[in-house]
Amino acid sequence: MDKTLHIVGGGMAGSEAAWQAANMGVNVVIHEMRPKVGTFAHQTGNLAEMVCSNSFRSDDDEQNAVGLLHWEMRAADGLIMATADQHRLPAGGALAVDREPFAETVTARLKAHPRISVSYEEITSLPENGHWIISTGPLTSGTLGEAIAAETGADALAFFDAIAPIVYFDSIDMDKAWLQSRYDKGETEEERTAYINCPMTKDEYEAFIDALLEADKTEFHEGETATYFDGCLPIEVMAERGRETLRHGPMKPVGLTNPHQPDVKPWAVVQLRRDNALGTLYNIVGFQTKMKYGAQTAVFKMIPGLQDASFARLGGIHRNTFINSPTLLDGQMRLKSRPNIRFAGQITGVEGYVESAAMGLLAGRMAAGELLGASIEAPPATTAMGALVTHITGGADAKTFQPMNVNFGLFPPVDGVKGGRRGRKDRYKAYTDRAKADWQGWLAQQKLDAA
Known part of the structure; x- marks a missing residue:
């Protein structure tokens, strides 16, 4: 049985998935079509290239859901957050980065990892065998998009999304x-x-x-x-x-x-x-x-x-490309019709660099766990990552499903904390305190299972 994890797409999600899986002891091949096949937005062949903003948005991990997501990724030894911190630019309470050295550093660290290799090629069909993660993002190539549409029953995956x-x-x-x-x-x-x-x-x-x-x-x-x-x-x-x-x-x-x-x-x-x-x-x-x-x-x-x-x-x-994840994916982020394939990143219906990388982190860990014979459950919905993955794999209404940033509206309410506009600061602090404790518990359980 092939114990290699194949990842299609070397953006934020694919890069983080590769890093997490390799650090768990799995051999990884990243399949990246750039620079051989370009897009209208990318300028280089670097992995994790930032094609829009250079900001990861708020870094406040007590009053902002995306800041909490930063915290969770740092606690999980995330490559994307560590590299963002290394190339941080002054931006008030936001985490902004110097985009070119950021991508160059991510690329160098992945290529230097003994368990990771990069294959520069376009994947044009959904693989029948092996363990795969599709993390091709909103600019998925037309050929692969057609293959995904054929498998999922979607009429079209690329469109101007209002x-x-x-x-x-x-x-x-x-x-x-x-x-x-x-x-x-x-x-x-x-x-x-x-x-x-x-x-x-x-x-x-x-x-x-x-x-x-x-x-x-x-x-x-x-x-x-x-x-x-x-x-x-x-x-x-x-x-x-x-x-x-x-x-x-x-x-x-x-x-x-x-x-x-x-x-x-x-x-x-x-x-x-x-x-x-x-x-x-x-x-x-x-x-x-x-x-x-x-x-x-x-x-x-x-x-x-x-x-x-x-x-x-x-x-x-x-212009966007994403699948109807609440209908198509199981709780392990696997395609129900082809469970050897997981999806991660913006193509799953999350929005933003950080959210994409976070779903890559989860997909990479889940795929590695499966390859190593240890099932890794999704984190609690009380955590930022758990709230996101719960939303895209069943919490959202499939009929109106659209891309979503992480936000506290995705979290289960905290009992005993007053609501309303005046109580929002206390409520958000309660969300983040609970999330941090539950995230640390989830990470600790994986260490126990590995031991």
């Missing part, structure tokens, strides 16, 4: 909004109150449409054609088709009664739907957008009930 914003539930003003499904549909109370509704008067609606049409938008590069995911149009495109289009589409006010003003029929209603099983995150229904971030915050806070909203994720539009 996504809707996600709001923290505890930042929504429920004195203005209310819980109700349209026409009170549903057999249970939970189903009948599945949506949060934000009412608008005619004047508020008209002002909202004006702001939407005037807002700064992301434009396509010359020669690019917009093919949207699942036929979902950005709300600006719908608004451009007529001022009443949204009021007869995602903002239609029918089948709803505002309990705060039961005798007043709203002119339009913005609905938010729960985005995770915990009920801590809500997405704005039908509000896919290509507005720039600053414009989104200003425009969406015009919605009654969202005037103080905090966003777990703003909307956006970009």
